Amino acid sequence: MAFEPAPDDWWKGAVIYQIYPRSYLDTTGNGIGDLRGIAEKLDHVASLGVDAIWISPFVKSPMKDFGYDVADYLAVDPLFGDLQDFRDLLERAHDRGLRVIMDQVLSHTSDQHAWFLESREGRANAKADWYVWADPKPDGGPPNNWLSVFGGSSWQWEPRRSQYYLHNFLREQPDLNYHCPAVQQAVLDTCRFWLDMGVDGFRLDVCTFYAHDAELRDNPPNPDIPEGEAFEFNPYSRQLHIHDIVRPETVTFLERLRALCDGYGGRALLGELNQSEAVRVHREYTAVKRLQLAYGYWLLGAHHVSPGVLREVARDLGHDEDAGWPAWALDNHDFTRAITRLGAEETPDAVTVLMAALACLRGAFCLYQGAELGLPQAELPQDRVVDPYGREFWPAYKGRDGARTPMPWTGDAPSGGFSQVEPWLPVPQAHLERSVAGQDALPGSTLNRLRRFLRWRGEQPALRQGGMEFFETSGEILGFRRILADGALTCAFNLSDAEQVLDLPAAETGPEITGHGFGGIRRGDEIHLPAWGAFFARAAP
Template identity: 65%
Template sequence: MTTQPQWWQGAAIYQIYPRSFLDTTGNGVGDLAGITRKLDYVAELGVDAIWISPFVQSPMKDYGYDVSDYRAVDPLFGQQGDVQVLFDEAHKRGLKVLMDQVLSHTSDQHPWFAESKLSRDNPKADWYVWADAAPDGGPPNNWLSVFGGPSWQWSPWRSQYYLHNFLREQPDLNFHNPDVQEAMLDVCRYWLDLGADGFRLDVCAFYFHDRQLRDNPPEPEAPRGAHFQFNPYSHQRHTRDIGQPENLGFLERLRALIDEYEDRVLLGEMHQENYAQLHRDYTAPGRLHLAYGYDLLGAETLDAGVVRASVEKLGHADDDGWPCWAMDNHDFTRTPTRCGVEDEPDAAVVALAALTCLRGASCLYQGSELALPEAQLDFEDLQDPYGKEFWPAYKGRDGARTPMPWKAEEPHGGFSEADPWLPVPPAHARLAVDVQDTQPGSPLNRVRAFLDWRRTEPALRTGSMVIHDAPDGVLAFTRDDGRGPVFCAFNLASEGTCLDLGHAVSGDALDGHGFGCHADDSGIHLPAWGAWFGRPPGAQAEGTRA
């Protein structure tokens, strides 16, 4: 059991989507040099690490999540030397750097696939998942692609089908082949040697498939949430195509590699099938350090009960891997729009504050600190293949991927001198960094102040957590690292409320965090989207341990 806290326990991780952060070359696409140029901005937010979405070579069918060379930087983003500069400059500022690693599949333009498809007996023949047609000529089984339709594509080269869990241009690697596992470990070793502090593992439950290619059973429950209702993928229980037990063995091999280096971390993206058990299995000792799922990313309301349920579902011993919490990323509609609080900038601030105070790490997505709403795009603007496939029932992921607005009065929000790959909406330009910089009460400055204060309270990073019963709309808990417990109460509602849990629980008010609340004999008065932090005078009160 580890006795000293690790940097990733309670880390605030800032996700950067490189295509949309800052363009320094005038081609309308963000690049690695743009990230390096803005590292001071990131460091001043008070985060501990950055996670960079894929920047390796890719034909960009799925915007970097279709890799054609795992070791080469795509020319859109710069050169190989730009990575080393970025790593070095980030480390000078005390920032760790996590790379997005897409190990489950490649591009169909990867040399491995180009060789694999040529015949059934070449050296790479078994590097991808190939299968003969069913007796009627159809796909081998009923598996479905996340991006729509069957997850099998016929190849006349081999007169066989190959598996693709996403686009047909993204064939799945065959992790049952030991050579594939070794190749993936070598890829990770390459980037660790260059200075990467770890990896965010894209869809890390997708590595292995059922060897027997058995059908998935139907999903007996109706899909939850509008995001899933338009896609037949959600009508199956994905017990055969993903989440196989062999995944755990490979993660243990990857963890053993990571542990050869100092202070490196594995952050896994989990799917939602049997999520609580999956999370416990994947973050058990010797596997992932951190993992996150879609509970809060898909939540359609800022509901304290939903957050509490997610926390309690993932509660586990302190020596296991930790949860990672996220409400925004490049795949989901931005929180202010998804949760109906676009006109309530304080809601975005309190949600982010609550997220970073939960036991576990947290991921902030670029623009969340500005309280950016989802960009409303026309079909003609879309680049996302997922959005194009399911339009108009689903408008895709591009609304969360539009360029970062840096300067309100400059063309394209100061992101690029050229027309950007996605437009910068006027609503985002009005919330640009240079505007919010000058406003003491802006979301940006409040987030900076809060994360800076959070650094002064170690309990909020590594302490245990006890949840307290509270009125509807309020999330209340105590974090305690044995040195200085902190009581936290967040009003995730548009109306004020009064909280009275007693002085022994809530303690004396702490200041410096930027939330203005007051207490009297009747309790703590929490305004709409308000928060309270106190120092309990004695031992931690009884409650639900998470």
């Protein structure tokens, strides 16, 4: 029998399955996934032993950034269905014990949103200050040096007002002005609409971007430019973003949003954090009465994840009783899939054990669609790239499409059972070979191993809500204990391709627990861990 957390605390230690709706299942024959497709596949989701689904944006949008440019916060985009389809999805998810987290893009809108269309018409209308407007410099240039994440200046000229507007992403994504009280109230009203409908929480897209420096001061240069595929091609990383994002007004607004959600009971906020001072920002944003959960990019962009890296990140974020709760993730729609990024295409067990370890650390665990199958990154030719980020920086950066291709439900159809027509992105042969149907039939498949483990994990209260302390290990072994008042769980993971032996007296661990499927066993005072294996034991606290 699975452990049932207190209703208001379900998010503690939750496993959250992220669905990218364009790529889950097409039921309308247009090559794009939809809400009915998600509803049809909820039995697959429930079979994984997860607690909630996070659905990437499905509200009305011109799709310049595939839903992250909102034209109407209160309407479902016709590509995905309508409001009744979402109500049906909510009901079917709740019937299966799955909570539903909705992706909310609150830092900016589409330039087609009615708010912006009114705001841009002049400086005296009712929504004149709903967006970030600024006069040009005397030479006609932008008001400061701020840069867009997607390349170039973050300022776009608007001749109707003879002013620039701020856009931290595409020019078609103008930023809302959180210094305007009416904007904050409108955003809260938007969230209230969906809470009234029954959603269980919100994933807050780029929530460090909400407020900006009202004085519009220049950002200073970055003396320590990070390395890696996500940074070297983009001048954005050459600035320290201390004035355009992570402003104190943002957390003040988050406290208002948290208070709204708390009024409904059992609602959770999951924030996306992506700032250079990641540890400080995580602690600040997950403080009491702010976000319940937040994730950063510590592991999502990593090309190597060792026990030392996991210990360091966990300790930096804090795992004391009064520390905020992280949400661990190896994959999502914005990053190269972990199987490819970590060089594990031939050894998917290396990533399976990493996911198991993250699911056992203090915090929630986010599982991105297709990760349960061990899907590698899809390689797309330039003429199939649709991501504006990739199109801007090709070939130095090939974009995010390779992590967004359709789910392969079967291996015997060109689109993997995703659609009856050509899908919006191609399905590679390597994905067809790892389809859901194919892995369903193999007891030792990545899919079945992860299912078995997550179901087992769901029965362990300490792994859901317990405290955490690390113990000393060597080599490629990660070891820690999760502690609750009525018991502790010892966890050891072998993150290598060779058997490892851990000296740990039985008196220090308690009785061995089986059923998790990772093969570690005790022999006297030694724990023998097979390659990519794990060991668990129960002890008094």
